[in-house]
Amino acid sequence: MFKKILIANRGEIALRVIRTCKEMGIKTVAVYSTADKDSLHVKFADEAVCIGKPASVDSYLNMAHIMAAAEITNADAVHPGYGFLAENAKFAKICGDHGIKFIGPTPDMINAMGDKITAKQTMINAGVPVVPGVEGLLEGVEHAKNAAKEIGYPVILKATAGGGGKGMRVVWEEDEIEKAFETARTEAAAAFKNDGIYMEKFVEEPRHIEIQVVGDQYGQACHLSERDCSIQRRHQKLVEESPSPFMTPELREKMGDAAIKACHAISYEGVGTIEFLVDKHRNFYFMEMNTRIQVEHCVTEEVINYDLIKEQIKIAAGDKLSGKNYIPAMHAIECRINAEDPYNDFRPSPGKITVLHQPGGHGVRVDSHAYAGYVIPPYYDSMIGKLIAVAQTRQEAIDTMSRALSEYVIEGVKTTIPFHQQLMKNEDFRKGNFNTKFLETFKMQ
């Protein structure tokens, strides 16, 4: 087992990793930017190294600084958390080249899923359902026009180097396709230095349901059931839950099988997520694979009683999986508490938390790096923490969440708490009647 892990991240996920390391008797090294010197991950780690100025490119994205911190502290592994360098194949390679274990998949696996056309072709070959579309890159506007005629409008254009919704264009009719193709291409070139675009049939009003997977170094893979992440806004998830209110035992078995096939196709090592679009007829289609721990991993942990960070560390150290799949025994809902103003288009609201009272009691988990007096810096994402409610049934989990939200006191910055309180009262949400378009029409009172 590792003796010392450097956490190449900040905020609540750095703290989350430190907590599990402590339980496993593993020493921890925090890295931090000058903007984060008073952050809890710095206080709770055994050692801490400043890696640069506030901007991410100067600190949490600076591979040379992070590697130097790992070398001087003698860390034998690096946990990348999510975001920043978590899905950076070059960083994973550099760690390996320095004899430091990257806690995650190999550079090859990251690359195989990072390019979306490659990933989709791998899934087709493995027998995983994908959205019908053109195989490979679009060669130009004429190709796009002919392909769209064949597939039938509406279609969606996606950047092969994209993901998470960046660089996408929905096209409803032939008149729009030329302009859409050119803008998608320009945007992709600017954002990813890769202007490759592909086309799929546009699935209308889908749910976003993802399967948590885990694979070991010996080719074994299993799934840990689903999370429903349909409650999102501009590709930012706000609420996640497990099980999905739309799930059936038959669908879970089919999606779980498909997710395991996806892992086997690349001999996946580590924890990962297979994202699917699910239409109203319960057809499901592979969208992308996230080769990292995700923000919403906690709902899975709560419904199957399983520490996913511990699993990541054990797998990286060479442990074998039992090979069994897990089915939710409970219902868990997670609300992301962001420093944003839900009455003002979710505008970021960084600043000092003057008063803080976090909820507790039966069925409540708070994963947060916040404390009274903490200043939320403006340089990074605005998440203050995650509130997770767990109960036997979905209705009870919603009631526990409402109660917990009513106890949560944060003063000094605006937060998403009022949004979550109103969502928990919404009839359609309570009935499980929602898809990825739900928040487009949701209005704050």
Ligand code: MV4
């Ligand atoms: C789609 C789609 C409909 N049809 N692909 C958004 C994020 C990226 N992973 C892919 N996304 C979508 N791909 C086809 N063929 C709709 C979306 C989409 C979406 C997906 C999940 C959650 C929220 C979403 C919001 C808008 C669009």
